[in-house]
Amino acid sequence: MSTVTSLYDEQSAASVSRTRRARPGKRHSPEPRRSPYLFVAPAVVLFVAVFLVPLGYTVYLSTQKTQVMGLGLGANARKQVSAGFSNYTTVLHDGEFWQSVLRALLYGCILIPVMLGLAVLFALILDAQRVRFQRFGRIAIFLPYAVPTLIGSIIWGMMYLPAFSPINSTLNELFGISGINFFGQHIVFLSVANIGVWGGTGFNMMVLYTALRSLPQEAYEAARLDGANERQISLRIKLPMIRPAVIMTAIFSTIATLQVFNEPYAMHQISYGGVSSTWTPLMTIYRDTYTANDVYLGSAESIVIALLMFVLSVAVLRLTNRQIFGGEAKS
Amino acid sequence: MTFLTTTAQGTAPRRGRRTSIVPTAVLLLGALYTLLPIIWLLIATTKTNTQLGSMAPFRPAGSFVSNFDLLTQYNGGVFWNWLANSAIYAGGGAILSAAVSATAGYGFAKYRFRGKGFLFTMILIGMLVPAVVLAIPQYLLVAKIGLANTYWAVLIPSIISPYGIYLARIYAGSSVPDEVLEAARMDGSPEWRTYLRVALPMMTPGLVTVFLFQFVAIWNNFLLPWLMLSSENKYPLTVGLFTLLDAGTSQPSLYSLAITGALLSILPLIVLFFLLQRFWRVDLTAGSVK
Numbered sequence: 001m002s003t004v005t006s007l008y009d010e011q012s013a014a015s016v017s018r019t020r021r022a023r024p025g026k027r028h029s030p031e032p033r034r035s036p037y038l039f040v041a042p043a044v045v046l047f048v049a050v051f052l053v054p055l056g057y058t059v060y061l062s063t064q065k066t067q068v069m070g071l072g073l074g075a076n077a078r079k080q081v082s083a084g085f086s087n088y089t090t091v092l093h094d095g096e097f098w099q100s101v102l103r104a105l106l107y108g109c110i111l112i113p114v115m116l117g118l119a120v121l122f123a124l125i126l127d128a129q130r131v132r133f134q135r136f137g138r139i140a141i142f143l144p145y146a147v148p149t150l151i152g153s154i155i156w157g158m159m160y161l162p163a164f165s166p167i168n169s170t171l172n173e174l175f176g177i178s179g180i181n182f183f184g185q186h187i188v189f190l191s192v193a194n195i196g197v198w199g200g201t202g203f204n205m206m207v208l209y210t211a212l213r214s215l216p217q218e219a220y221e222a223a224r225l226d227g228a229n230e231r232q233i234s235l236r237i238k239l240p241m242i243r244p245a246v247i248m249t250a251i252f253s254t255i256a257t258l259q260v261f262n263e264p265y266a267m268h269q270i271s272y273g274g275v276s277s278t279w280t281p282l283m284t285i286y287r288d289t290y291t292a293n294d295v296y297l298g299s300a301e302s303i304v305i306a307l308l309m310f311v312l313s314v315a316v317l318r319l320t321n322r323q324i325f326g327g328e329a330k331s
Numbered sequence: 332m333t334f335l336t337t338t339a340q341g342t343a344p345r346r347g348r349r350t351s352i353v354p355t356a357v358l359l360l361g362a363l364y365t366l367l368p369i370i371w372l373l374i375a376t377t378k379t380n381t382q383l384g385s386m387a388p389f390r391p392a393g394s395f396v397s398n399f400d401l402l403t404q405y406n407g408g409v410f411w412n413w414l415a416n417s418a419i420y421a422g423g424g425a426i427l428s429a430a431v432s433a434t435a436g437y438g439f440a441k442y443r444f445r446g447k448g449f450l451f452t453m454i455l456i457g458m459l460v461p462a463v464v465l466a467i468p469q470y471l472l473v474a475k476i477g478l479a480n481t482y483w484a485v486l487i488p489s490i491i492s493p494y495g496i497y498l499a500r501i502y503a504g505s506s507v508p509d510e511v512l513e514a515a516r517m518d519g520s521p522e523w524r525t526y527l528r529v530a531l532p533m534m535t536p537g538l539v540t541v542f543l544f545q546f547v548a549i550w551n552n553f554l555l556p557w558l559m560l561s562s563e564n565k566y567p568l569t570v571g572l573f574t575l576l577d578a579g580t581s582q583p584s585l586y587s588l589a590i591t592g593a594l595l596s597i598l599p600l601i602v603l604f605f606l607l608q609r610f611w612r613v614d615l616t617a618g619s620v621k
Contacts, residue, residue: 032442035522039438042431044450046491051457054468061468122361125354132355133362139608140362143369146600148551150569151593154576155368158375158590166371166388198365230351259461262553269576282554289467298467306464313459 061299062087087300097301100284101258101308103189107280108257110193111200116249118197119204123242124234126205127212138209142202149199153266156195161270183267183274192275195263200256204249211245212238247317254316258309261286281305369597376591383587398591405575405588412564413571414595417550419482420567424489425546429499429538431490436499437530441512451500458493462554470558484559485567489549495541502537503530539610543603550600568596 065083091097122141126134144152159166160182172178182191219241220233228236239246261282267275268283277291278284281301289298375383377395386392402410439451465488473484507530515525553569560566563574572592578585 032516032522033444036438036442036444036447038523039442039526040435040450043435043454043491043496046431046487047454047457047493050469050488050491051460051465054465054472055460057468057472058464061471118361122358125358128351128354130349130351131358132350133358137358137362141365143601143604144365146547146604147369147597148553148569150551150553150573151596152368154572154589154593155372157576158586159368159371164383164388169388198368201361202365230354255459255461266573266576269573285467295467295471302464302467306461309461310459 058299058302061296062303064296066294066296083296087297088304090297091300091304096278097281097284100278100281101305104258104260104280107189107193107196107260108254110189111196111257112250112253114193115197115200116204116246116253118201119208119249120239120246122201122205123208123212124238126209127238128230128234130230138205142206144199144201145203145206147199149195149262150266152199153195153263154270156191156198157267157270160191183271188267188271188274192263192267195267196260200253204253207249208242208245211242215241250316251313254312255309258305258312372590372594375587376594378587380587383590394587395591398587402588402591402595406563409563410571410592410595413566413568414599416482416565417567417569417596418599420485420489420552420556421546421550424486424549425542427486427490428492428495428545429542432492432495432499432541433503433531433534433538434526435496436501437503437507437526437534439496439500440503441507441509441530454493454496457491458497466554466558469555473559479559480561480565482565485556488555489545489552492541492545492548495545498537498541499534502534502541506533506537536610539607543607543610546603547600568592572596 063083063085064080065087066078067081068078122137125131126138147155158164162168162179162181165180165182167182168178168180171180181187215238220228220237223233223237259282260280264275264279265283265286268277268279277287282305285298285301285305288294288301371388374389374391376398377391377393378386379392379394379398382392382394435454439447469488470479473479478484478487511529511533512525515529516522520528550567551569552567553573556567556570557573560570563571566574572589575585575589575592
C-alpha cells in the first residue's frame with residue numbers, strides 16, 4: 001500500500017492542493033488518480049523485465065569480452081572485461097555473418113512478394129462476388145497457421161527427402177521429371193521459401209480479408225452500376241483502400257524475414273548439409289553464442305541485426321507507399 | 332449459400348448469377364496447395380519407414396496403430412509429457428497474457444493519467460523489437476536468477492504481448508461505455524470491482540481473440556523453449572519433435588515417429604481452430620471491433 005501511495009504522490013506532486021482534495025473523496029471522485037497506474041502496472045513491470053532489461057543487457061554485453069589470464073587454468077582465469085567496439089569491428093569484418101545476412105535478404109526477396117502477392121490475391125477472391133467455395137477456401141488456406149513453423153518444416157522437409165519425396169514421384173509420374181534435389185545449392189532457397197509461403201499466406205490473407213470486409217460497400221456499388229467488372233473493382237477500388245493493411249503486413253513480414261530461424265534450422269537437420277549451420281543471421285548468432293560460446297560477439301551480432309531490421313522496415317514503409325499505390329497520391 | 336456472406340450495411344448486393352470460373356479455380360488451387368502436405372502427412376502416418384520410401388506417396392497402408400504405439404512408448408512415453416507441457420505453456424501463458432492485456436488495455440482506454448502516452452508508445456515499440464535481440468539475454472538473465480530449465484522460464488516471457496495490449500485497449504474503448512463506468516462510480520463501487528464485474532464481461536469476446544492468438548503463438552514457439560529448457564520431460568511438442576528429428580538423422584527408423592508426432596501435435600490446434608472459428612478476426616489496423 002505504501003508503494004502505491006508514494007507513486008500516487010509522485011505523480012501528482014505538481015498539484016499538491018488537488019492531491020489533498022482527492023484523497024478523502026477518492027471513491028466518489030470522477031477522475032480516480034491511483035487506479036490507472038494499478039491497472040497498467042502488471043503489464044509495465046513485465047514489459048520492463050522481459051523487453052527493456054534484456055535489451056539493455058544485450059547492448060552492455062556487446063561491449064564486453066572474455067580475457068584469459070595466464071594459461072587459462074583455474075577458477076579466476078577467465079574474466080569479463082570491457083571491449084569497447086571491438087566486437088562490432090569483428091562483426092563488420094565477419095564474412096560468414098554477412099553471407100548469412102545476404103542469404104536472409106535473398107530468401108526475403110523470394111518469400112515476401114510471393115506470400116503477400118498470394119495473400120492479396122486470395123483475399124480479393126474471397127471478397128469478390130460470384131465466386132464459389134469461398135468458405136472452404138478461406139478455411140483451407142488459413143489452416144497452415146495452426147501448424148507450428150517447426151512442424152511445417154518437418155513435414156516439408158520429409159517431403160523434400162530424396163528417399164521418399166512425394167513431390168518427385170508425382171512429378172515423375174505426370175511429367176517424367178525426376179530426381180530434383182531440393183537441397184541443391186540454388187533450389188534450396190526456393191525450398192525454404194516455400195515453407196514460409198505455405199505457412200504465412202493464410203494469416204496475411206486473413207488480415208487483408210478482415211480489412212476488405214470492413215470497407216463500406218457503397219464505394220463499389222457505384223462502380224458496379226457504371227459497368228465496372230469484379231476484377232476492375234478489386235484492383236482499382238478495393239486494393240488501394242486496404243493499403244494500410246498491406247503496408248502493415250509487409251513490414252511485419254520484413255521483420256520476420258531477417259530473423260528466420262525455425263524453417264532453416266529444421267532443414268539443417270534434415271538436409272545433410274544442404275542448409276549450413278550459419279544459413280541465416282539468427283543461426284549464426286545461435287552458433288556463435290552457444291556452440292562457440294561467445295556471448296559477447298553474439299550480442300553484438302544481435303544489435304547489428306536489430307539495426308538492419310529497423311532500416312529495412314523504414315525502407316519497406318517508403319517503398320510500399322510509393323510503388324504499389326503510387327497512382328493514388330496524385331488524385 | 333449465397334446469403335451466408337453478410338454485408339454489414341444491409342445493402343444486399345446482387346449475387347448468384349454466373350459463377351466466375353477463373354477466381355474459383357485459383358481459390359481451389361490455393362486450397363489444394365495448403366491441404367496437400369496435411370493430406371500427405373495423414374497418409375504417411377499409416378506407413379512404416381520402409382513403406383515411406385517404397386509405396387506410392389498418396390496410397391495409405393495399415394501401420395498407423397503400430398506407429399502410434401511406438402511413439403507413445405518412445406523414451407518411456409515422453410511424448411505425452413511434451414503434449415501436456417505444450418498445453419500448460421500455451422494454455423497458462425495465454426490466460427495470464429489475456430488477463431494482463433485486458434487489465435492494461437482497460438487502464439489505457441478508460442483513464443487519463445500522466446505518462447499514459449509515453450507508456451503506451453513504449454509498449455507498442457516493443458512490438459517491433461526483434462525477438463532475436465531478446466532471446467539470448469533473456470536466457471542469460473533467467474539463468475542468473477536460477478530459473479533456467481523451469482516452467483517459469485517459458486511462461487513468464489510468454490505473458491507479455493504488446494499486440495494483445497494494443498487489441499485489448501481497442502476492445503475496452505469500443506465495448507465499455509463511459510456512462511456505465513460513471514454510474515458505477517456514482518454508486519460507490521471501487522474501481523477494481525467495476526472493472527471485474529462490469530467492464531470485463533463486456534470485453535470478453537475480444538479477449539477470447541487475444542487468448543487465441545497468444546495460445547497459437549506460444550504453442551508454435553520453438554526458439555524460447557529450445558534456449559530455456561534442457562530436460563527432455565519439460566519440452567513442449569515443437570522442441571520434443573525436433574529432438575526426435577535430430578536423432579532421426581542418425582537413426583532413420585525415427586522418421587515415422589516424427590511424422591506421427593507431427594500429426595498429433597497439430598490436431599489440438601486444428602480442433603481449437605474450428606471450434607472457435609468466429610473469434611479469428613485478424614485486424615492489424617483495427618479502429619473498432621464489431
